[in-house]
Amino acid sequence: MEQKKSLRILELAPQFPFPSDDGGKISIANTFLQFASQGNETTFFTFYQKEIPKSVIDEFFSNSKLDLFKHSTKNSFSRIAKAILSNKSLYIEKHINEEIKKEIRNILEKETFDIIHSDHSCMAPLALYAKSICGAPVGIRLHNIEYIIWQRYADALPKYHPKKYFVQSQAELLRKQEQYLYEKADVCFSITAVDKERSLALSPNANVIVASAGVDLNSWKSEELQRDPNQIVIATTFNWVHNIDALSWFIDSVLPLIKNVCKDAYLSIIGKNIPKEFYERANLKKEEESSKKSFKEKEISNGLHLLGYVPTVLPYLNKASVYIAPLFVGSGIRIKILEAMAMELPVVATPVSAEGIEASEQDGLFVCSTAEDFAEKVLFLLNNPKTARELGKKARELIKQKYTWERNIGIMIKEYKRLLNYDY
Missing domain, CATH: 3.40.50.2000 (Glycogen Phosphorylase B;)
Structure with a gap:
């Protein structure tokens, strides 16, 4: 040779x-x-x-x-x-x-x-x-x-x-x-x-x-902060129609089921150019992307916390208790799921979103096909914070080994x- x-x-x-x-x-x-x-x-x-x-x-x-x-x-x-x-x-x-x-x-x-x-x-x-x-x-x-x-x-x-x-x-x-x-x-x-x-x-x-x-593990490190037991989070892009459809499905079909049981639960949405329809669902006026409001100043309305573009998602992934990935159209692998798992977040995902990731519920990845099952798994994690943290740590270990x-x-x-x- x-x-x-x-x-x-x-x-x-x-x-x-x-x-x-x-x-x-x-x-x-x-x-x-x-x-x-x-x-x-x-x-x-x-x-x-x-x-x-x-x-x-x-x-x-x-x-x-x-x-x-x-x-x-x-x-x-x-x-x-x-x-x-x-x-x-x-x-x-x-x-x-x-x-x-x-x-x-x-x-x-x-x-x-x-x-x-x-x-x-x-x-x-x-x-x-x-x-x-x-x-x-x-x-x-x-x-x-x-x-x-x-x-x-x-x-x-x-x-x-x-x-x-x-x-x-x-x-x-x-x-x-x-x-x-x-x-x-x-x-x-x-x-x-x-x-x-x-x-x-x-x-x-x-x-x-x-x-x-x-994932670059040096860039995606969880901090030992107090997690918000009511916060669900997603980081996505809105220049692909299937991401918009996925989020619409979660807000319309899953979030109401969650809030029927956990009235204080809310979804933080991170991503540039959040469409107007999500502000309408939150009963809010669409803000300019240049808004300088901090995390705490962003209003939570109708179970939605519209953060929009942020310089780094790390503080928000550190604070949340559950990450969601509700995609129905796609192929390949969802890198944002891997990043969330590296940040010690348990993830609830549809089969398309979770496709190709070699992980189970014991590794912090829950796969759900229906709105009812999706809501049930999110509620389980919100209502059992100690278990959610343990699963989050196992999720990061899986990323270290394979991804x-x-x-x-x-x-x-x-x-x-x-x-x-x-x-x-």
């Missing part, structure tokens, strides 16, 4: 991952950071629309190369119309065009790479294009099995909903495209064992390895070196 410690990696990502304020960005950011911290040279290619502050670039890319390409990936009307007329996957097609390919050629003319790494299947056609030029092996990080998200969305829509046929047809087009891409890649890294099974069912000849998501970025990105690096016949 050739002795070589470091890799030269071209990482292709669909979005700039800093600040890392949602699960997708967190996963991409930590992949990039671990590539570097484990001794590899990375050139990071991604799209942007708004100018990125120089201070952010200097903070994260002082020892790595960054190639920014101005390009929007929004689902515009023209893109949707083109997808319908061309019978192609909107998700895939919006991430590649001739100008983007030209930029990749320019990068490859200046640099030599050992590995082409694609974050998400949407960047895989570009990665395979790069391979056709330079010959480097391609790895796809399957943050999700994307066609399943589209399929679950189609299944969730009413039979005669105007979007249903389009979403269903796009799910099938994407399924066929991912089937092809997985097999063409030299390796695919699924984020869960469940997703590995799905990948191989879709593309039996693919080389699929599980490399899960993780750290260093461990799981290390699996990817090891496989890349194996592909290149390097001594690792």
Whole structure:
């Protein structure tokens, strides 16, 4: 075997991952950071629309190369119309065009790479294009099995909903495209064992390895503070409709059941740009995002504590007694659940939210399919604070054992070196 410690990696990502304020960005950011911290040279290619502050670039890319390409990936009307007329996957097609390919050629003319790494299947056609030029092996990080998200969305829509046929047809087009891409890649890294099974069912000849998501345990440390026995918490993003639908379900179907038994229970909602509908549910006027009110000044109304954007979620996770994750559409793994568990919070989640996390109720993860069961588990934890704290501590121990970025990105690096016949 050739002795070589470091890799030269071209990482292709669909979005700039800093600040890392949602699960997708967190996963991409930590992949990039671990590539570097484990001794590899990375050139990071991604799209942007708004100018990125120089201070952010200097903070994260002082020892790595960054190639920014101005390009929007929004689902515009023209893109949707083109997808319908061309019978192609909107998700895939919006991430590649001739100008983007030209930029990749320019990068490859200046640099030599050992590995082409694609974050998400949407960047895989570009990665395979790069391979056709330079010959480097391609790895796809399957943050999700994307066609399943589209399929679950189609299944969730009413039979005669105007979007249903389009979403269903796009799910099938994407399924066929991912089937092809997985097999063409030299390796695919699924984020869960469940997703590995799905990948191989879709593309039996693919080389699929599980490399899960993780948490930086040094950044996510619980403090021994007095927990609020009535506080439930969720940290989410509101730029994805399925997160809004999930939270609406909890507020409308679960929270009333909880408050019938525990009248002082309330839900703290953390996330930028909370939609107006949640202020209406709380009987409050929507505040500006720039509101300087402190945690204590934020009014609790109708069982809702609308915090909005916060610089760090740590103080709020330290104070709460239960974390919830009520998602019904998705794939991959919910990083925010892992972070909550690292903060010693027991979690109550739907099956989709908990999918891929190898944990049980004994580890502090409760999985519920109905509103009644969800409310029952939340009430159990609120009414038994000592047990909730014990389960929270077990949750962190599980994260230590299975879900750290260093461990799981290390699996990817090891496989890349194996592909290149390097001594690792």
